[in-house]
Amino acid sequence: MDNQITAYTYIGEGKVVVNKRLIFYQEKIATFAEFIRALYKQEQVSYPKFYKMDSLSKLGFISAELLLRNENPGRFKPGSLAVVLANSSSSLDTDLAHQDSIRNRSAYFPSPSVFVYTLANIVIGEICIRNGLKGENAFLVSEKFNPAQLQEYVSDLLDNGYAEACICGWVEILGNNFKAVMALVEKEGSGAVLKKEFAPLPFTEASLNDLMNVN
């Protein structure tokens, strides 16, 4: 049975696209913080912990919220929905904030609430907590989006029974430059929630590349 993409989200260049539908657009993005706050408000997400997250986690969290919005993750067996994310700069965005807090010995204020986000996979932890996901998870780093690597990692999980389905994608942020693409991948005929606006795509490198360049 082939693997297919049954839902996706795209956040980049001021646009937010969910399953081919443009749901949000800001022509001029002042800062990531303003952008993500506006998106959070518009989409009426209610999750107080969101405000404590660093930028990488906020970006990944919102992507997953939109991705799973019309899904019922309960249709997967417990522990069988995996999460595999990747990016280029790991947690550098927050690393810089932590380093700034220890740069000056006379103003030395390392904070545990910042430091905990200096690991790239914390965004996966946040998504797992929100959705009760206890399965396989992995954070990969590559210079540029590497669809071959991501496709291989996720297909291996699905084809060898380590997972029934997988949330996968690219979640990159450094300062006010950000981009996130997330896909829900599962076996063909696995009872995916069919969407009017979006027919499933084959889970291939080419499809992943297309999603990265949605415009």
Add this chain to the structure above:
Amino acid sequence: MKPVYAISENIISSLGFTASENADGLLSGSSGISIHQDTALYNNPVALSLVDTFQTEQRFEAILDNYKTEHKSGSYTRLEKMLILSIAGALQDISVRAANPRLILILSTTKGNIDLLEDRFTAKFDHKRVYLWALASVIRDFFGFANTPLIISNACISGVMALIKASRLLRSGKYDYAVVAGGDIATEFVISGFQSFQALSSEPCKPFDLNRKGLSLGEGCGTIVLSANPPDTGSTSILLAGGAVSNDANHISGPSRTGEELSMAMNTAIAESGILNLDIDYISAHGTATPFNDEMEAKAISLSGLSEVPVNSFKGYWGHTLGASGIMESAALIRSMKMNCLFRSAGYETLGVTETINVIKETTYKPVNTCLKTASGFGGCNAALVFRKT
């Protein structure tokens, strides 16, 4: 299932620069953790396990000569030198060419060259060098590895996860060899962060002990070479038989209250290996010596019915080496299997977790054939890996 063999290993820690030197250190039973007063690392004295800088430099110069590179030692960061030494060490006794197109490098690290964010390094290295892929590409270029490296950065399970992924890649036939290397260094970045969590012990850490007061940070590198073919020498064959990863879905910086999720990873890894839980004769635990981690692990071990199996943590010897820990500790586990020796869990005297588990108090020689390596980390992640002797 297609077998995957561990054919060579290296460990670089405060105890030495080879797996043998480290095994000797483990046999001597003394800890490589001591109180360091180095203001470049932290303003106050702190218990750390550090890799000897002078020896690193000397050995690296020798490697540059061996590999006949025109690069100078000064063009490599501290972590790059350690990783190159570790990989060169693991490759030196086996006939695997780095340029083999059927070989993949898998790099495991949490923070990579994070020291380069410090002001003292900004003029010396290009700012891009702090990216993990830049670190991987320096390593790849040094050895001439043919394929793009796979970089795993999944907190403290990175090393075990890298080994699991490597064994899956070999089993699927995508590659014949995997060089799985992990490294992390002690930096002000990491020390100040753990200190802000109040997670650091003022003395060398005591995993699973009643008087444990938190973790000790360490630095180091580990490399394990995996092969789809049995080792060409007549030595003992060690197989990576099965592995699994899970998530607590509970808290980003605190472990599960029940240990169910780590137990689930352990059970899945054991089932995949085609064995039973009662076949396990040794567990190399994560054992960070924080109150919550050790408690959670003891619960998981108990849930999986492994309470009587001898267990140790290597953190009492070389501290918590973060992204390197899973590989260094697996390499030490492989040495245990080859030597048929269970190393005592340094720092342990009295059981300090609520579930009764069998922490190794004295180093003992006995058959070690089927072992479990576990790891857990921030972000709620857990990993377990089974090693078997053939």
